[in-house]
Amino acid sequence: MPQLPKILRGSLTTKISPGGTPGSFHLPCRKVVIEYCETNPSSKGTRDFLLSQCKDLAKRTPSTEFVVKQRPGKHPIVRGFYLNNRTKEISLQNLAATGVLPKVQLLLDSSGNKITSLKRRPVESVTESARGIWSALHDTGKDI
Structure with missing residues (x-):
């Protein structure tokens, strides 16, 4: 089985750890898979991208592995795999x-986290409430 060129595989020899070493930074995206069809007209732009710009992008991001796969008879997709074990497509x-x-x-550039709404964020307070924290253990069971 022929080996992929080192340019497309990226530099996988460096160990990616959550803490890392001082001064080092690794992108949260650890792997990018580009899937396309050789004959489908909807994949023409993706095929042109792979021929012209993919190698340069792989050189600029050595901590990310790039994989190119054929997906016969289907539309092209790009899939990202992240350090937090999530994927985006x-x-x-x-x-x-x-x-x-x-x-x-x-x-x-994405972190791989779920998209959260900024409009309906729960209220978080740094001070205690006047009545304290409610607990079911402190309920006496008396209904008013």
């Missing part, structure tokens, strides 16, 4: 080669 259907790079960069 983005469709590349009918995108031009210049439109594929921002989608891949979006996965690289």
Whole structure:
């Protein structure tokens, strides 16, 4: 089985640890898988991206592994795998080669966490309430 070029595999020899060493930074995205079809017209932009810009992107991000797979008869997708064991998937259907790079960069810059709403965040207070913390153990059972 032929080995993938080192350019596409990235530098996997460095150990990625949660603490890391002082002065080192690793992207939360550990692996990017680009899947495309060789004959499907919706994959044309993805094929052009792989021929022109993928090697440069892999060189710029050595801590991320890049894998290219064929997906016959289906639309192209890019899938990101993160250090927190989550994955994100983005469709590349009918995108031009210049439109594929921002989608891949979006996965690289993402943390992998779930998207949370900023409008309905629970109220968190740093001070105690006047009545203290309620507990079912302190309930006497008397109904008023």
